[in-house]
Amino acid sequence: MLEAPLSLRERKKLKTRQTIRREAYRLIAAQGYENTTVDQIAAAAEVSPSTFFRYFATKEDLVLTDEYDPAMIDALLARPSDEPFLRSCREALIGMIRYLLEHEREELLVRMRLVREVPSLRARMLDGANDPRQLYLTVLTRRAGVQEPTFAMRIAAAALAGATTEAVLQWAGSEGAEDIAELVDRTFAILEDGFAGL
Incomplete structure (x- = not known):
């Protein structure tokens, strides 16, 4: 149901999305949800804030x-x-x-x-x-x-x-x-x- 083959572009997008999420959860665990900013998450995931907002509104x-x-x-x-x-x-x-x-x-x-x-x-x-x-x-x-x-x-x-x-x-x-x-x-x-x- 969830394992349809992805194109290279889709795989890259998914990997970026997962990296952003993983780093966000790591930061949130350390400092709390409210104290974690988008800028901090983007920096930890090694993407720009504008890239963050391309994946998450x-x-x-x-x-x-x-x-x-x-x-x-x-x-x-x-x-x-x-x-x-x-x-x-x-x-x-x-x-x-x-x-x-x-x-x-x-x-x-x-x-x-x-x-x-x-x-x-x-x-x-x-x-x-x-x-x-x-x-x-x-x-x-x-x-x-x-x-x-x-x-x-x-x-x-x-x-x-x-x-x-x-x-x-x-x-x-x-x-x-x-x-x-x-x-x-x-x-x-x-x-x-x-x-x-x-």
Whole structure:
């Protein structure tokens, strides 16, 4: 799902993005999120501040954005069209999480810990492109073949985004001691009980 071959240019861009993130998390661990500046991150990653902003619109986006939304959308759209949407989300998201745990567990934990602890990140997460509801709305509208989401779709997307965010923050709060895949699975079981027939 996430291992499609990349061109040389894409690999270079990904490497730069990962270097910026790695240096940012190192600095944040040493001096705190609020005390870490974009200039410091850029210098540590050996790029200019303008290069930083080509990859991340804001310092918050460095934590909140990732490369996986398109893969998640593709995985959801690849599920059987007659499968209940919650079941599709459950299977696709747990598959994504298992991949991330295998390849990027520590980075995911750092990111989610920051989202849990830094109020500005929580606020930014619900603002515009960082809002996880958009991913679910994109898939719901495509599956239904409509241009604009219905009220029911918006409610479903809000419930899914809120519930899955809480599961991931619960995992971060346990310092990764809980099984995040099991937490997400339980989350969808709760949603399916309440949203039977969606």
